Amino acid sequence: MARKATATSAKTQPNAPQFTNEQDLEAFREMLLIRRFEEKAGQMYGMGLIGGFCHLYIGQEAVVTGITMASEKGKDAQITGYRDHGHMLVMGLDPKGVMAELTGRQGGLSKGKGGSMHMFSNEHRFYGGNGIVGAQVSLGAGLAFASKYTGDGSVSIAYFGDGAANQGQVYETFNMAKLWKLPVVFIIENNKYAMGTSIERAAATTDFSMRGASFDIPGEQVDGMDVRMVYDAAKRAIEHARSGNGPYILEMLTYRYRGHSMSDPAKYRSKDEVTKYRQERDPIEQVRARLIEGGVVTEEELKKIETDIRAIVTEAADFATNDPEPDPSELWTDITIEA
Amino acid sequence: MPQILMPALSPTMEEGKLAKWLVKVGDTVKSGDVLAEIETDKATMEVESVDEGVVKEILVEEGTEGVKVNTPIALVLGEGEEVGEGNRPAAQATSSDPEGQSAVPEAAAAPAPAEPKTGGEAPKFVAQNDPDLPEGVEMVELTVRQALNEAMAEEMRSDANVFIMGEEVAEYQGAYKVTQGLLQEFGPQRVIDTPITEHGFAGLAVGAAFAGLKPIVEFMTWNFAMQAIDQIINSAAKQLYMSGGQVKAPMVFRGPNGAAARVAAQHSQDYSAWYSHVPGLTVIAPYSAADAKGLLKAAIRSPNPVVFLENEILYGSTGLVPKMDDFVLPIGKARITRKGADVTIVSFSMGMRYATQATEKLVAAGVDVELIDLRTLRPMDSDTVIESVKKTGRLVTVEEGWPQGGIGAELAARVMEQAFDYLDAPVLRVTGKDVPMPYAANLEKLALPNVDEVIAAVNAVTYRS
Numbered sequence: 001m002a003r004k005a006t007a008t009s010a011k012t013q014p015n016a017p018q019f020t021n022e023q024d025l026e027a028f029r030e031m032l033l034i035r036r037f038e039e040k041a042g043q044m045y046g047m048g049l050i051g052g053f054c055h056l057y058i059g060q061e062a063v064v065t066g067i068t069m070a071s072e073k074g075k076d077a078q079i080t081g082y083r084d085h086g087h088m089l090v091m092g093l094d095p096k097g098v099m100a101e102l103t104g105r106q107g108g109l110s111k112g113k114g115g116s117m118h119m120f121s122n123e124h125r126f127y128g129g130n131g132i133v134g135a136q137v138s139l140g141a142g143l144a145f146a147s148k149y150t151g152d153g154s155v156s157i158a159y160f161g162d163g164a165a166n167q168g169q170v171y172e173t174f175n176m177a178k179l180w181k182l183p184v185v186f187i188i189e190n191n192k193y194a195m196g197t198s199i200e201r202a203a204a205t206t207d208f209s210m211r212g213a214s215f216d217i218p219g220e221q222v223d224g225m226d227v228r229m230v231y232d233a234a235k236r237a238i239e240h241a242r243s244g245n246g247p248y249i250l251e252m253l254t255y256r257y258r259g260h261s262m263s264d265p266a267k268y269r270s271k272d273e274v275t276k277y278r279q280e281r282d283p284i285e286q287v288r289a290r291l292i293e294g295g296v297v298t299e300e301e302l303k304k305i306e307t308d309i310r311a312i313v314t315e316a317a318d319f320a321t322n323d324p325e326p327d328p329s330e331l332w333t334d335i336t337i338e339a
Numbered sequence: 340m341p342q343i344l345m346p347a348l349s350p351t352m353e354e355g356k357l358a359k360w361l362v363k364v365g366d367t368v369k370s371g372d373v374l375a376e377i378e379t380d381k382a383t384m385e386v387e388s389v390d391e392g393v394v395k396e397i398l399v400e401e402g403t404e405g406v407k408v409n410t411p412i413a414l415v416l417g418e419g420e421e422v423g424e425g426n427r428p429a430a431q432a433t434s435s436d437p438e439g440q441s442a443v444p445e446a447a448a449a450p451a452p453a454e455p456k457t458g459g460e461a462p463k464f465v466a467q468n469d470p471d472l473p474e475g476v477e478m479v480e481l482t483v484r485q486a487l488n489e490a491m492a493e494e495m496r497s498d499a500n501v502f503i504m505g506e507e508v509a510e511y512q513g514a515y516k517v518t519q520g521l522l523q524e525f526g527p528q529r530v531i532d533t534p535i536t537e538h539g540f541a542g543l544a545v546g547a548a549f550a551g552l553k554p555i556v557e558f559m560t561w562n563f564a565m566q567a568i569d570q571i572i573n574s575a576a577k578q579l580y581m582s583g584g585q586v587k588a589p590m591v592f593r594g595p596n597g598a599a600a601r602v603a604a605q606h607s608q609d610y611s612a613w614y615s616h617v618p619g620l621t622v623i624a625p626y627s628a629a630d631a632k633g634l635l636k637a638a639i640r641s642p643n644p645v646v647f648l649e650n651e652i653l654y655g656s657t658g659l660v661p662k663m664d665d666f667v668l669p670i671g672k673a674r675i676t677r678k679g680a681d682v683t684i685v686s687f688s689m690g691m692r693y694a695t696q697a698t699e700k701l702v703a704a705g706v707d708v709e710l711i712d713l714r715t716l717r718p719m720d721s722d723t724v725i726e727s728v729k730k731t732g733r734l735v736t737v738e739e740g741w742p743q744g745g746i747g748a749e750l751a752a753r754v755m756e757q758a759f760d761y762l763d764a765p766v767l768r769v770t771g772k773d774v775p776m777p778y779a780a781n782l783e784k785l786a787l788p789n790v791d792e793v794i795a796a797v798n799a800v801t802y803r804s
Contacts, residue, residue: 267383
């Protein structure tokens with residue numbers, strides 16, 4: 001039932017599914033946008049422009065990129081926890097609106113009232129941006145319930161981390177999702193650390209792809225640093241859910257380069273471990289190498305892509321820096337809807 | 340951006356130690372390269388380069404303590420950039436700058452918001468009056484249970500997006516038979532038995548509401564909903580606000596609340612005050628059969644998440660309900676059950692039973708009681724209570740919940756704030772006693788409010804005792 005992969009040994013994947021040149025280029029662009037956006041967000045946090053919590057997605061870009069490429073944009077719903085910037089960017093939400101939400105400005109996606117952990121888009125079917133660890137799993141099953149109820153053919157993709165995978169409501173949800181054959185794909189983004197606690201110190205069993213076994217939910221471990229592997233597994237899982245076969249679990253073996261949030265003591269893992277992932281397993285560098293070695297693009301063309309993405313991020317940062325704070329009257333709006 | 344600034348690791352960090360440089364002048368750096376390590380007493384952090392370029396100058400030596408946030412610590416120039424006036428920091432921009440502000444980019448300070456500086460006052464809630472009943476409308480006697488059942492059935496007939504889920508709502512016909520017959524009429528797609536997983540199915544229903552459905556979630560009792568309270572408050576109640584008005588959670592959480600009889604501490608809690616505390620929620624606690632029907636229909640139609648607090652003991656009580664195609668009542672309007680001039684009694688749900696019986700005795704004894712049924716706890720119809728107290732000068736509140744932070748406490752505060760000069764006596768609260776509910780029959784009776792306590796409180800505020 002479960003397929004296995006080992007992220008650490010997967011520097012090259014001789015049997016990896018092949019991407020077309022267009023797919024590699026798309027993945028490169030999307031992942032680079034996330035990387036550059038998050039670096040900028042980290043910098044702006046350091047300058048005091050972004051407050052509170054700020055959880056960066058750097059290192060995990062291949063996960064959301066590969067899955068979103070395998071989904072139907074605008075139809076399939078996605079929901080995640082608080083490490084949500086990358087999800088929004090790849091789903092097509094405006095980088096300016098995301099960055100302005102991080103800085104708490106009126107042009108932010110939630111008018112500055114949500115912040116880093118709370119952004120949404122009905123239009124793009126992105127349902128957050130949820131700050132309570134594990135809550136998005138049952139909410140995500142609810143999105144799938146609505147899909148089944150209305151018969152709209154959409155699939156719900158619910159992301160959560162290795163930390164959330166130990167929450168009780170996750171298993172309540174697995175049970176209902178399988179019982180009712182809900183079209184939901186559960187993505188466990190296993191980045192090896194729940195805040196500062198390694199999976200070995202928090203989980204009695206660390207193969208999270210097996211966590212649905214009691215409910216007969218199929219699961220796979222996937223090399224989450226290789227966007228092709230992510231895409232390939234996601235295609236399979238989404239098709240399974242869309243065809244009425246119920247939920248599917250994908251455990252993405254991934255890694256975050258930065259701390260849990262911006263204020264992370266970074267004492268719980270070695271520098272060597274981080275360096276090893278960055279140098280040997282980086283999801284963007286893997287695609288860059290393929291593009292160059294395959295002669296798909298020249299260095300100059302890649303540089304042009306990078307320049308374009310940098311311009312998008314700079315524009316977002318400028319907007320988020322200069323956009324006014326919300327009008328004080330916004331304090332009292334959007335609490336309830338007047339019937 | 341050629342200047343590399345001393346970053347903050349958290350919004351509260353003001354300064355830190357520049358522990359180590361990992362680059363030197365002349366090095367070429369690209370995005371993501373680690374430039375330096377910063378330390379505070381709480382954490383360490385690597386400063387990464389955001390741009391590509393060449394390190395032109397190190398402005399703060401490694402080992403320097405007390406480097407203020409946003410102080411330029413290095414210059415990195417991109418292709419074709421030159422060191423110029425524009426990107427060279429002011430002379431004293433290092434830790435020796437006591438203000439540490441001289442080189443803060445303009446951008447770091449948020450643009451001043453337009454007037455007004457304050458958020459102003461909370462918008463005032465103005466309740467709508469009950470609609471006039473058609474002349475000669477037939478009144479039929481229904482139990483509260485039947486009234487709730489009719490309300491759900493009618494709304495499910497008129498809106499295909501309304502469904503109900505909960506434990507034993509379908510095949511079993513409802514643990515308290517409130518959902519009787521719904522499975523037969525609407526089928527298993529819309530009347531859904533859940534496993535015993537309050538947390539999970541409450542969250543699942545909230546997700547379904549985000550996607551446009553209108554769930555009714557039945558909790559077998561509200562006591563079990565403490566398992567689900569995170570989803571009710573953090574996901575449903577706060578969603579509209581934290582999405583800037585984009586994502587709604589139109590749904591009803593309902594079930595029996597408060598004490599039943601002899602079910603002891605874990606099955607007897609009144610959550611009225613708990614949920615009424617939360618902005619974003621609507622909280623309804625009806626007493627009569629007619630209110631149960633009219634307000635549940637309104638709750639199901641509401642675009643907001645509604646907590647609908649029923650009472651097991653009241654399920655079997657009867658009342659007259661107008662026989663109409665569509666009998667709906669406004670949310671947020673208190674009912675003046677009896678007009679009077681001497682004293683105001685305010686209650687809701689089961690408390691109304693004690694209050695009503697006390698009122699009958701008091702009126703017989705010559706006390707002209709004004710009795711108000713709040714019906715909705717949030718938004719709370721302060722106006723009706725305040726106007727009444729301005730007339731009577733006296734207020735007694737009645738509820739089954741605990742006293743501290745209760746609905747009576749809230750009413751007392753509002754009356755003190757808005758009608759202080761009209762009071763002729765302190766506000767008195769009749770509440771459940773400040774103890775977990777005991778099992779023994781005599782102790783349980785002592786723990787709950789009773790008619791005599793209401794009469795005693797009225798006598799006290801009218802100085803008749």
